[in-house]
Amino acid sequence: MTMQQLDTITAQLTAALPGVVEETADFRGERTILVESENLLQTMGVLKNDLQFNFLSDIVADDYLNDYPRFYVSYHLYSIPNKVRLRVRVPVEDPDEGPPTLAPLWHIATWLEMEVFDLFGIRFADNNGLRRLFLPQDWQGYPLRKDYPLGYEEVQFSFNYKEIDAKKPYAKD
Secondary structure, X not given: OOHHHHHHHHHHHHHHOOOOEEEEXXXXXXXXXEEOHHHHHHHHHHHHHOOOOOEEEEEEEEEOOOOOOOEEEEEEEEEOOOOEEEEEEEEEOOHHHOOEOOOOXXXXXXXXXXXXXXXXXXXXEOOOOOOOOOOXXXXXXXXXXXXXXXXXXXXXXXXXXXXHHHHOOOOOO
């Protein structure tokens, strides 16, 4: 993939949806496009149907604890015919009012959004299937958030074996 291809794709997207692309960033040959949440479904529809980004490979989130907005959701797209990768990022101010679901465009989005919900707590509008995917249903909190409390268990070595072993819960006879 060349930067010229990415420039062409960005120009075509901007022509199809004027004013939707907030900013672009390039890093190591990959293009990231920032769009607002209310424009996401329309942007992704153009990328899939008109620009041949037919594969949604992943949905991930970033937590910037002390910044505003705190969360960003990134969608990783791939155009199989053109062999081009593209990342679309959406800022999320409130995790309870996240971006719209992409399930109408890609069925796999339901599962990828469920993963983001399970680990970050970001809800996707109109995705009624959000539930815990990896963690038990009664789990409290979202472990990939930066404010999630970290657990700690001291590592057992030969010099502290008795001290650590005394703290371990063993089954009672």
